[in-house]
Amino acid sequence: MKTIITRGTYAAAEAVRLADVDVVAAYPITPQTECVEKIAEFIANGELNAEYIKAESEHSAISAIIGSSATGARSFTATSSQGLALMHEILYIASGLRLPIVLVNVNRALSAPINIWCDHQDSISERDTGFIQLYVEDNQEILDTIIQAFKIAEDKDVLLPVMVNLDGFILSHTYEPVVLPDEEDVKEYLGVYEPPHYSLNPDKPVTVGPVGVPKYYMEIRKQLNDAINNSVKIIKKVNKEYKKLFGREYGDGLIECYNLDNADTVLVAMGSVCGTVKHVINNLKKEGKDVGLVKVRCYRPFPKKEIKKALKDAENIAVLDKNVCFGFDMGSLGLDINATIKDKKICNYIVGLGGRDIKIEHIKEIINHVEKSKENTTKWIGLNKY
Amino acid sequence: MVTIGAVIFEPGNAVKNKTGGWRTFRPILDIEKCIKCEICYIFCPEPAIYED
Numbered sequence A: 001m002k003t004i005i006t007r008g009t010y011a012a013a014e015a016v017r018l019a020d021v022d023v024v025a026a027y028p029i030t031p032q033t034e035c036v037e038k039i040a041e042f043i044a045n046g047e048l049n050a051e052y053i054k055a056e057s058e059h060s061a062i063s064a065i066i067g068s069s070a071t072g073a074r075s076f077t078a079t080s081s082q083g084l085a086l087m088h089e090i091l092y093i094a095s096g097l098r099l100p101i102v103l104v105n106v107n108r109a110l111s112a113p114i115n116i117w118c119d120h121q122d123s124i125s126e127r128d129t130g131f132i133q134l135y136v137e138d139n140q141e142i143l144d145t146i147i148q149a150f151k152i153a154e155d156k157d158v159l160l161p162v163m164v165n166l167d168g169f170i171l172s173h174t175y176e177p178v179v180l181p182d183e184e185d186v187k188e189y190l191g192v193y194e195p196p197h198y199s200l201n202p203d204k205p206v207t208v209g210p211v212g213v214p215k216y217y218m219e220i221r222k223q224l225n226d227a228i229n230n231s232v233k234i235i236k237k238v239n240k241e242y243k244k245l246f247g248r249e250y251g252d253g254l255i256e257c258y259n260l261d262n263a264d265t266v267l268v269a270m271g272s273v274c275g276t277v278k279h280v281i282n283n284l285k286k287e288g289k290d291v292g293l294v295k296v297r298c299y300r301p302f303p304k305k306e307i308k309k310a311l312k313d314a315e316n317i318a319v320l321d322k323n324v325c326f327g328f329d330m331g332s333l334g335l336d337i338n339a340t341i342k343d344k345k346i347c348n349y350i351v352g353l354g355g356r357d358i359k360i361e362h363i364k365e366i367i368n369h370v371e372k373s374k375e376n377t378t379k380w381i382g383l384n385k386y
Numbered sequence B: 001m002v003t004i005g006a007v008i009f010e011p012g013n014a015v016k017n018k019t020g021g022w023r024t025f026r027p028i029l030d031i032e033k034c035i036k037c038e039i040c041y042i043f044c045p046e047p048a049i050y051e052d
């Protein structure tokens, strides 16, 4: 075990090295590029024994690792924004074929206008692809979550791809101390991936990707839906195991509750903004005011039961979204919280689109607004005159 | 019944899958009357009709 000072993209690369991944296929895109550059360096230096495929597009990158994962190789790719959008049709194939791929998405806004900075529109747009979606708060959580992601994905009761989402620039290009677990410990923890369901092997041919006629298709989709719902248990279990072995946990693995006791006002958020929210909460506590936070770490499967329980005493619920469901005037998390919680005041705040800073004063503005608000509303925060 | 990922382990088991559920008529071939016009060849699924 040692502590290094590193940026988010490198923390992701370190996790891939520690997870002893077999195949990496990727195409460069800001702000992800450095992650796969670093992995290429590890392979070139002999620090990671893996096959690196320089794909001609993200569509090809994800296609290539679908092939490698189907042979039983531990497979990884990383992308951002337009790159993730280009992968779109193949993401459904990864989950449909039940392949435990780990994909790191460094969150970046979608065009147009072209913008390389952070928001969650890219990954939220892939919400229904059947991927497990995890969102992280800091660089340590990047490393831990990617290692956990392989454990979750490869579990015989899950067998699904996992998307680990980290905020572009805010995490990807920011240096923080990160504890690296020992290589041997991670190796022992993850073991060698041996596909329990099927693998491509010339000596034992199987048909992967046959046509699913109407007679079978619905059952196959239901099986996928059951698998992602059941993964809740495994995500919790992995979080606990990880704490035992490596000393760190993230709430119950699905959500993290922060200062909920005595808090009438509770914010719900995902990703790096949770750090800023916690900072504001700490300061308000010193002034004698309790505000809480529910950090949604696992966005899909959506932890309805856990969120319901966490928000049962809240009077003012403020949901922060770095994405917009155009035409519904809400963000995706706002919609989900509204669908989960009935008979409570829930206000939705659209924040930080395209890298717009979310400052302490914005969080305070949100707290004030939700407390004064008489009804459920949506408000864009930090918006200039236009 | 369905495998994880809908993978098929048994080669050639498509013959067990009863197809043709969409059909309303069942054509009956009368070799005696056949003039080899090949209309059936165009309309029938591959490889239902062989020239000889």
Ligand code: SF4
Binding pocket: B029, B030, B033, B034, B035, B036, B037, B038, B039, B040, B041
């Ligand atoms: S070729 Fe086919 S359609 Fe034509 S006469 Fe023979 S059986 Fe009938």
